[in-house]
Amino acid sequence: MTMTQTMTQWDAESLTRRFDEVRAHTETLAAPLSPEDQTVQSMPDVSPTKWHRAHVTWFFETFVLADNEPAFAPFQDKYWFLFNSYYEAVGPRFSRADRGVITRPGAHDVGVYRGNVDDRMRDLMSSLDGGTVEKLTPTIELGFHHEQQHQELLLMDIKHVLSMNPMRPTYAGSPSEVCEPDALGWVDVAGGLVEIGHAGPGFSFDNELPRHQTWLNPYRLADRLVTNAEWLEFMTDGGYARPELWLSDGWARVKAEGWEAPFYWEQVEGVWFGHTLNGTWPVNPGLPASHVSHYEADAYATWAGKRLPTEAEWEHAVVADGQAVDGNLADARTFHPQAAPEATGKLRQVYGDCWEWTSSAYLAYPGFHPAEGAIGEYNGKFMSSQMVLRGGCALTPPGHARATYRNFFPSGSRWALSGVRLADGGVPTTTAGAA
Numbered sequence: 001m002t003m004t005q006t007m008t009q010w011d012a013e014s015l016t017r018r019f020d021e022v023r024a025h026t027e028t029l030a031a032p033l034s035p036e037d038q039t040v041q042s043m044p045d046v047s048p049t050k051w052h053r054a055h056v057t058w059f060f061e062t063f064v065l066a067d068n069e070p071a072f073a074p075f076q077d078k079y080w081f082l083f084n085s086y087y088e089a090v091g092p093r094f095s096r097a098d099r100g101v102i103t104r105p106g107a108h109d110v111g112v113y114r115g116n117v118d119d120r121m122r123d124l125m126s127s128l129d130g131g132t133v134e135k136l137t138p139t140i141e142l143g144f145h146h147e148q149q150h151q152e153l154l155l156m157d158i159k160h161v162l163s164m165n166p167m168r169p170t171y172a173g174s175p176s177e178v179c180e181p182d183a184l185g186w187v188d189v190a191g192g193l194v195e196i197g198h199a200g201p202g203f204s205f206d207n208e209l210p211r212h213q214t215w216l217n218p219y220r221l222a223d224r225l226v227t228n229a230e231w232l233e234f235m236t237d238g239g240y241a242r243p244e245l246w247l248s249d250g251w252a253r254v255k256a257e258g259w260e261a262p263f264y265w266e267q268v269e270g271v272w273f274g275h276t277l278n279g280t281w282p283v284n285p286g287l288p289a290s291h292v293s294h295y296e297a298d299a300y301a302t303w304a305g306k307r308l309p310t311e312a313e314w315e316h317a318v319v320a321d322g323q324a325v326d327g328n329l330a331d332a333r334t335f336h337p338q339a340a341p342e343a344t345g346k347l348r349q350v351y352g353d354c355w356e357w358t359s360s361a362y363l364a365y366p367g368f369h370p371a372e373g374a375i376g377e378y379n380g381k382f383m384s385s386q387m388v389l390r391g392g393c394a395l396t397p398p399g400h401a402r403a404t405y406r407n408f409f410p411s412g413s414r415w416a417l418s419g420v421r422l423a424d425g426g427v428p429t430t431t432a433g434a435a
């Protein structure tokens, strides 16, 4: 099977243990949410919490149980239709933009569905011989990482749902102390002929493969993310009113949708407030600017006289910098980007805080091949009209961030927890024509 590369050694017991951990974590995230919270779809990009809980269950039922469970029968025929996200090869599916009109099954019944599939998965995994475990491990492990992706989406989505309520209910966490940003530092990277892409050991999605060479001219990356204070300077300098700073499509969105600040910001009596999973608070100057589109990230970089990093620059710099996969991820339970730690001369806020927009279009690496069959639709078919983001955010589950991870969203997306790291340099040098 080629959709993932895994060097992790699993046996039936460890696979079952991990399955239980991942499944339980989804329920922990959903636990503070009422059945009503879990039903709302506040915009087409947002899915109801209970849909996420059901869809990740459908994934195991469809891609593991259907072909391997003796006398398989779906838990419920219609669930096959309701909880298919985008797999054309599996069959027809319910409209994505209309998931919020589905009141039945309710949140409780989705829990019953989850329990049923959990039991059947455990029965299957405990009955497998070593060879079959090896054969099914890539798909089951993909199911773990798929569910983790949806754990992050569940949080991004409920943030938007709760933001629509004038009572501004909170989800969890507490606001950070008001702080000011420190001076922006830069980390120089020599570049040259480098390799990017997953090399193992451990799991990767197929889009991180194959590992390959690429050339990087010497460049530098900002040592931390752009802050709210810096974003306010951009706004004060007419950032959202100067077409020369913007890509054409971005400027069209600014005009059409009246953008004048990041997605969750609103001005009340001259003060900018931002909505978070901890409630709505005055914008904190020292925290990273977040919930900006690629268009905004690009316009900010242009205004600052810099640029966004390419994904190869980002990945190589992070590996060359010796960064541990650690930071303000979801296990920190801040549920919001935090101020950069004290400067050390190395990159800060690499993992966690905000997914970082790059200037790289989301395209296949040289030699990429999606897997055979429906599971091959996981990543490859989305390699059009989207931009790559790197690093992870404050809503990313631990164990779900790595240097080679390629997240992707359309350029206009703002509800994802995205931010900006600036780059500079990287300009080709040549001796041709030099006098």
Ligand SMILES: [Fe+2]
Residues within 6 Å of the ligand: 055, 085, 146, 150
């Ligand atoms: Fe999915």
